[in-house]
Amino acid sequence: MADTAVRTNRPAMGSWIYDPKVRAVVYQLVLVGIVASLIYEAATNALSAMARLRIPTTFDFWTQVSGFDINQTLIPYTHASTYGQAFWVGLCNTLLVGVLGIVLTTIVGFTVGIARLSTNWIVAKLALVYVETLRNVPLLLQLLFWYNAVLKPLPAPRQSFQLPGGIFLNNRGLVLPSPQFGAGSELIGFALLFGVAASIGLFVWAKRRQKRTGQQAPLVPLTLLLIVGLPLAIDLVLGHPVTFDIPQLKGFNFTGGKQVFPEFVALLLGLSVYTASFIAEIVRAGVQSVARGQSEAAQALGLAPGRIRSLVIVPQSLRVIIPPLTNQYLNLIKNSSLAVFIGYPDLVQVFAGTVLNQTGAAVQVMAITMAVYLVISLVTSSAMNLYNSRMARAER
Amino acid sequence: MKTALFASLVAAALSATVSVASAGTLDTVKQKGTLTCGVNPALAGFGIPDDKGNFTGLDVDFCHAVAAAVLGDATKVKYIALNATDRFTALQSSEIDLLARNSTWTSSRDSQGMLFGPVNFYDGQGFLVRKKLGVASAKDLNGAAVCVQQGTTTELNLADYFRTNGMKYDSVAFKGEDETLKAYESGRCDAFTTDSSGLYAERLRLVNPDDHIVLPEIISKEPLSPAVRQGDDQWFNIVRWTQYAMVTAEELGVTSKNVDEMMKSENPDIRRLLGVEGEAGKGLGLNGNWAYILLKQVGNYGEVFDRNVGDGSPLKIKRGLNALWSKGGLQYAPPIR
Numbered sequence: 001m002a003d004t005a006v007r008t009n010r011p012a013m014g015s016w017i018y019d020p021k022v023r024a025v026v027y028q029l030v031l032v033g034i035v036a037s038l039i040y041e042a043a044t045n046a047l048s049a050m051a052r053l054r055i056p057t058t059f060d061f062w063t064q065v066s067g068f069d070i071n072q073t074l075i076p077y078t079h080a081s082t083y084g085q086a087f088w089v090g091l092c093n094t095l096l097v098g099v100l101g102i103v104l105t106t107i108v109g110f111t112v113g114i115a116r117l118s119t120n121w122i123v124a125k126l127a128l129v130y131v132e133t134l135r136n137v138p139l140l141l142q143l144l145f146w147y148n149a150v151l152k153p154l155p156a157p158r159q160s161f162q163l164p165g166g167i168f169l170n171n172r173g174l175v176l177p178s179p180q181f182g183a184g185s186e187l188i189g190f191a192l193l194f195g196v197a198a199s200i201g202l203f204v205w206a207k208r209r210q211k212r213t214g215q216q217a218p219l220v221p222l223t224l225l226l227i228v229g230l231p232l233a234i235d236l237v238l239g240h241p242v243t244f245d246i247p248q249l250k251g252f253n254f255t256g257g258k259q260v261f262p263e264f265v266a267l268l269l270g271l272s273v274y275t276a277s278f279i280a281e282i283v284r285a286g287v288q289s290v291a292r293g294q295s296e297a298a299q300a301l302g303l304a305p306g307r308i309r310s311l312v313i314v315p316q317s318l319r320v321i322i323p324p325l326t327n328q329y330l331n332l333i334k335n336s337s338l339a340v341f342i343g344y345p346d347l348v349q350v351f352a353g354t355v356l357n358q359t360g361a362a363v364q365v366m367a368i369t370m371a372v373y374l375v376i377s378l379v380t381s382s383a384m385n386l387y388n389s390r391m392a393r394a395e396r
Numbered sequence: 397m398k399t400a401l402f403a404s405l406v407a408a409a410l411s412a413t414v415s416v417a418s419a420g421t422l423d424t425v426k427q428k429g430t431l432t433c434g435v436n437p438a439l440a441g442f443g444i445p446d447d448k449g450n451f452t453g454l455d456v457d458f459c460h461a462v463a464a465a466v467l468g469d470a471t472k473v474k475y476i477a478l479n480a481t482d483r484f485t486a487l488q489s490s491e492i493d494l495l496a497r498n499s500t501w502t503s504s505r506d507s508q509g510m511l512f513g514p515v516n517f518y519d520g521q522g523f524l525v526r527k528k529l530g531v532a533s534a535k536d537l538n539g540a541a542v543c544v545q546q547g548t549t550t551e552l553n554l555a556d557y558f559r560t561n562g563m564k565y566d567s568v569a570f571k572g573e574d575e576t577l578k579a580y581e582s583g584r585c586d587a588f589t590t591d592s593s594g595l596y597a598e599r600l601r602l603v604n605p606d607d608h609i610v611l612p613e614i615i616s617k618e619p620l621s622p623a624v625r626q627g628d629d630q631w632f633n634i635v636r637w638t639q640y641a642m643v644t645a646e647e648l649g650v651t652s653k654n655v656d657e658m659m660k661s662e663n664p665d666i667r668r669l670l671g672v673e674g675e676a677g678k679g680l681g682l683n684g685n686w687a688y689i690l691l692k693q694v695g696n697y698g699e700v701f702d703r704n705v706g707d708g709s710p711l712k713i714k715r716g717l718n719a720l721w722s723k724g725g726l727q728y729a730p731p732i733r
Binding site for chain 1: 480481484485488489504505507508509510529537538539540541546547548551552554555556558559565566567568569570571575578579582583584586625626627
């Protein structure tokens with residue numbers, strides 16, 4: 001009896017051990033366990049080593065007074081602010097360059113990409129030279145070029161170039177008149193918002209009417225009237241509540257007005273024109289991926305060249321363009337950390353540079369910095385993925 | 397087969413995570429046979445490569461002195477050139493054994509896992525401006541753009557000074573010494589600020605040094621010291637007494653040239669310094685003749701000062717605060733006995 005029991009049990013045991021599914025699960029669990037224990041050990045080991053060496057392991061520094069100044073800030077900050085506020089200043093500066101850079105590089109990239117395909121020999125070759133030069137020179141060198149070779153040779157403040165409209169250009173940057181909002185200026189803001197909203201409504205109405213009756217409305221003069229004319233009229237009625245603070249040369253530099261620093265301009269220009277050279281090639285590839293038959297068919301239907309481009313070529317090429325374009329946007333944001341070499345106070349320069357050094361909290365500061373770049377990149381790429389899924393060909 | 401692989405993986409993982417017991421820095425240095433020293437990449441007089449690529453300077457000679465005391469050979473040093481922002485992390489992470497990079501001793505740095513040794517240069521922060529600006533005092537700098545190296549005490553003193561005097565300024569901060577100076581030279585800033593020893597050194601690197609002047613104000617105390625990691629008392633002692641031995645030797649008139657004759661001296665202070673009498677070296681974990689080798693190969697504090705930053709160098713910095721205590725300065729060493 002016992003014999004048979006053993007015999008019948010054995011195959012059951014064996015099948016459990018030799019069951020590939022069970023084994024796969026067990027292996028996965030073991031692997032997860034090893035990785036988790038490695039991470040845990042590494043973290044506790046690092047913490048105990050840091051404690052032994054008296055390296056700060058907490059985030060107490062966040063609320064301590066920083067004691068250093070930053071020259072370009074979007075949010076209020078002085079040397080009496082905390083390290084935490086310094087972090088936000090750095091983050092805002094990084095985002096500013098990232099957002100403006102993406103807008104600028106998209107404009108330049110699409111322009112150059114279309115120019116690459118131009119039937120005009122000179123335009124096409126100029127675009128080719130642009131792409132091949134800029135994408136084959138390291139970005140850091142280009143940034144140093146813009147900063148040291150283009151912006152620094154500008155004259156000193158006392159010999160500034162004066163541009164029309166109270167704008168001055170010198171080696172401290174661009175000084176612009178800054179608007180001062182007096183009483184009643186919020187009405188002008190409302191008028192501007194109303195104008196924009198009304199224009200959008202007008203567009204929708206005009207489109208519907210065109211579909212129904214085939215008649216076109218005079219859109220351009222009407223929107224101009226709404227967006228520009230209306231706020232100007234209110235400005236006149238109220239007696240110019242918005243004035244401009246014109247910069248004055250006083251002492252070492254201009255006082256008043258708004259200053260755009262050369263570090264910012266160099267970084268923005270460098271990042272944008274470099275990334276644009278890659279975007280141009282992506283755009284070219286996207287446009288060329290649309291089969292020639294498509295535009296020929298559109299021509300045969302009697303569409304005008306402009307409409308062929310906007311209704312047939314662009315929507316189809318965007319499917320090919322968007323995924324690699326996302327990569328370029330991410331590259332631009334991450335490359336903005338090279339700001340540290342030309343003295344622009346971005347996140348890396350302010351937080352991972354000065355704050356890290358001042359507080360000695362290297363591990364915490366680097367972890368926060370890396371997490372921030374990760375979050376910015378993930379947000380950007382999910383926004384682009386959303387756009388992509390709306391643009392993608394509907395599967396039938 | 398697969399299970400065996402996993403078993404060995406687990407074993408490897410476990411053995412890797414067993415925390416490595418840290419050997420003392422002295423043993424590590426002896427075992428390696430070289431001292432890894434963090435120095436300034438480009439500051440004349442303190443740490444800068446010469447035309448043959450060898451590092452020279454006051455701080456570099458301090459590395460030489462420690463190597464001579466510990467390894468018996470002043471040349472056994474490996475230099476790691478460090479930016480202001482990277483220097484303390486390099487020390488904390490054991491990338492270097494010793495940081496001799498014109499670093500200011502402050503309380504916050506002492507509480508961030510570092511210990512600063514005796515001051516090897518008493519310094520103070522100043523400003524360099526163009527002569528044609530017509531500025532005679534740092535008090536006239538209201539509204540100026542100031543170029544500064546980030547991650548330094550200089551950056552903090554600058555903020556303090558302008559705040560105290562109720563003046564405004566634009567701080568233009570750069571990571572490296574070179575970038576900072578280049579930005580000043582190209583006109584991006586009205587003034588360049590760093591420790592005054594650095595101002596004299598950097599002024600010589602400008603195209604027309606005579607077009608620039610150092611303003612008279614010294615706005616801070618900058619005691620520059622070599623630093624080590626906390627928690628290794630023996631190593632800290634060696635670094636401390638290396639500097640003290642050099643100062644004591646100057647006090648006693650022992651130089652690299654006469655040290656051999658001095659071995660025969662009857663002066664008990666000299667005999668104890670050179671290890672003829674007493675066991676100063678043994679107490680530190682070094683050879684009895686550590687100070688002899690150090691002085692023979694590197695020289696006393698006065699000699700080192702003179703050839704790097706003093707009259708024997710292009711910088712021609714006066715001894716000032718760095719003279720011996722007996723000559724009106726602050727350099728003072730506790731007795732070796």
